[in-house]
Amino acid sequence: MSLTFFLTTALSTTGLQGDVHVHGHGSAMMAAEDNGRVEIILEIPAESLWGFERSPRTDAERQAISDARDVLGGEVFSFSARADCQLLSAEIGDDDGHESDGHHGSGHDDSGHHDVEVHYVFQCSGSAEIDEVSTTLFAHFARLEELESVFVDSSRQIGFELTEERSRYPFPR
DSSP states (O other): HHHHHHHHHHHHTTOOOSSOOOOTEEEEEEEEOTSSSSEEEEEEEEEHHHHHHSSSSSSHHHHHHHHHHHTTOOOOOOOGGGEEEEEEEEEEEEEOOOTTBBBOOOOOOTSSBBBBEEEEEEEEEEEEGGEEEEHHHHHHHHTTTTEEEEEEEEEEEEEEEESSSEEEEEEOO
């Protein structure tokens, strides 16, 4: 089965699919295939990352976006050491706070809210050994309070919450 199927299933069965925009709260959908490919779709309100959801007005605000992009484009998630996972890519979606032609980009809704989506792809030589996930996001983004998260593979679907106090989550066996 494809990762898209797993992520779509996780989104639809958990209710995490973009229905509510709450500052400080994001979501992370994680799916692992038997071939070792692991994908994460992270969605967080822009306010929780750089402090505003409108177009940047100052050099300092543009720098805040750039700094956040640098962090988000790196290894902010890790898995069990035995899984030996390497980050292959991190694609940041509509995240610059800009509007084009008076219309909001895909990360905006009609209320002016702006969510940032990042798609991570990992390759793990031992994906069956994934028994925990951790993140450094809370160390970088003080406004971020929690990530409602789901991990799905061919044998399990686990829902959990990551917070500053619990940025590492061991999966039950």
